[in-house]
């Protein structure tokens with residue numbers, strides 16, 4: 001399993017509105033901060049600037065249950081790696 005632990009019975013299938021990443025997460029919430037583009041909160045800003053708010057750009061498309069968890073995980077992880085294992 002790539003996105004969620006082995007034995008996961010239900011998880012959320014998310015798509016990011018900013019970078020179009022699709023991923024699974026064991027948390028099921030309506031929106032979450034994208035793990036790919038959403039964590040780049042700039043801490044170098046001046047003290048007078050507003051505190052940056054984490055943008056929850058990834059939205060829940062659907063919940064995935066049972067055998068579909070492994071199926072989605074496999075399909076999505078193949079899409080991410082593109083079948084190119086030379087980086088390992």
Ligand SMILES: [Zn+2]
Pocket residue numbers: 016017018019020021034035036037038057
């Ligand atoms: Zn993103």
